[in-house]
Amino acid sequence: MNREKLKNHTVESLRDLFKSWGYPAFRGTQVFQWIWRQRADSIADMKNLPQKMRDDLEARSEIPSLKMVECNLAADGTRKLLIGLPDGENVESVLIPDNERRTLCVSTQVGCAMGCTFCRTATMGLKRHLEPWEIVDQILLAEKLLTSVGDSREISGGPSQRSKVARRLTNLVFMGMGEPLHNIEGTIAALKILTSSDGLDFPPRRITVSSVGLINEARRLLDETGVRLAFSLNAPDDERRSKIMPVNDRFSIGEIMEFVATLPLKRKERVTFEYVVLAGLNDRDGDDMKLVNWLRPIGERLKINLIPFNSFDESEFKRPKLERVQELQESLRRHGIDAFIRRPRGDDILAACGQLALDRQKN
Ligand code: SF4
Incomplete structure (x- = not known):
């Protein structure tokens, strides 16, 4: 018999599940709180449940957890985690300390x-979607790591310093x-598990979900979760965007801009555009003005992050010169677009997305 994975449920669906098993709904809430608030990894730990009920739950359900396969620390304090899934696949999370922030970049699919x-x-293609618990458990693993080793600043301060620094992540990026x-x-x-006040209680405004531009699903995401949204733009015109991002044939730059223009944003809320700068491909003379033409009409609704490409061996693309990226930033700013440069992190630990998992797969 396949045992029910309790971690895959939101608090609402766990209440429904418990009712369908003949228990009062509040038992579902209690179990949800044990798993996500108390971080219980066994049903035996759930002391306020009757013994008979715990025996029944042991027989019909399970609380799975992810395993850390590898953890690489970069010189700049970034940690890249290679995470093992129950079926033997691997995904990556990246823990990025930055002043008071501790951000975790999480995966949502294998490939x-x-x-x-x-x-x-x-280059891996899609192997499978991650289940909800496999997404949320990346956060638990990273927080366990912070508890045991602290972030890079704490290590230099020694154990006494370590105990003073918060263990929790401050920001999540999908x-x-x-x-x-x-x-x-x-x-x-x-996201519902993460933001539930019965669960990890993570503030939705501190979570950013990034998409290539699947605008129908983006609408649903915002309606149901209230998290922040980012779109990867990566080219100043449709021709070049379609070449590097096939999804552009389904959702063009104009359609994404129109979507952002009509979003009911709250005060101070903005959509982020990501722009991976590829030397000679999307940083040519005149590309700044093409971007300005797209972005200026909705300038107050967005900010744009310019990300110098993190090259890898088989890639046909190269990292741009920093001066070139700075010129692009300055030009965008002169035209009223809030542009930032995101410095590449963890260069020395194969931080380009997918690199560790793919190397592991080849081995
Ligand atoms: S950039 Fe993101 S959306 Fe595009 S192939 Fe890589 S993982 Fe997928």
């Missing part, structure tokens, strides 16, 4: 179907392996 030509994960909105059911369920 990816979107086929972006600059992306290492794309920008690891996979397209989160292609796995819309898993992503939404994971």
Whole structure:
């Protein structure tokens, strides 16, 4: 008999499940709180449940957890985690300390179907969607790591310093392996678990979900979760975007801009555009003005992150010169677009998305 994975349920669906098993709904809430608030990894730990009920739950359900396969620390304090799934597949998470922030970049799929030509994960193709618990458990693993080793600043301060620093992550970005909105059911369920006040109680405004531009699913995501949204733009015109991102043939730059223009954003809320700068491909003379023409009409609704490409061996693309990226940033800013440069992190630990998992797969 397949045992029910209790971690795959939102608090609402766990209440429904318990009712269907003949228990009062509040038992579902209690179990949800044990798993996500108390981080219980066995049913035996759930002391406020009657023994008979615990025996029954042991027989028909399970609380799975992810395993850390490898953890690489970069000189800049970034940690890349290779995570083992129950079926033997691997995904990656990246833990990025930055001043007071501790951000985790999480994966939502094993591989990816979107086929972006600059992306290492794309070369794997899509193997499968992650289940909701496999997304949320990446956060638990990273917080366990923070508890045991602290972040890079704590290590230099020694154990006494370590105990003073918060163990919790401050920000989450869904920008690891996979397209989160292609796995819309898993992503939404994971976000509901993460943001539930009975669960991890993570503030939705501190979670950003990044998409290549699946705007139908993006609408649903925002309606159901209230998290922040990012779109990867990566080219100043449709011709070049279609070449490096096949999804552009389904959702063009104009359609994405129109979508952002009509979003009911709250005060101070903005959509992020990501722009991976590929030397000679999307940083040519005149590309700044093409971008300005797209972005200026909705300038107050967005910010754009310019990300120098993190090259890898088989890639046909090269990292741009920093001065070139700075010129692009300055030009965008002169035209009223809030543009930032995201410095590449963890260069020395194969931090390009998908690199570790793919190397492991080849081995
Ligand atoms: S960049 Fe993101 S969406 Fe595109 S192939 Fe890579 S993982 Fe998938």
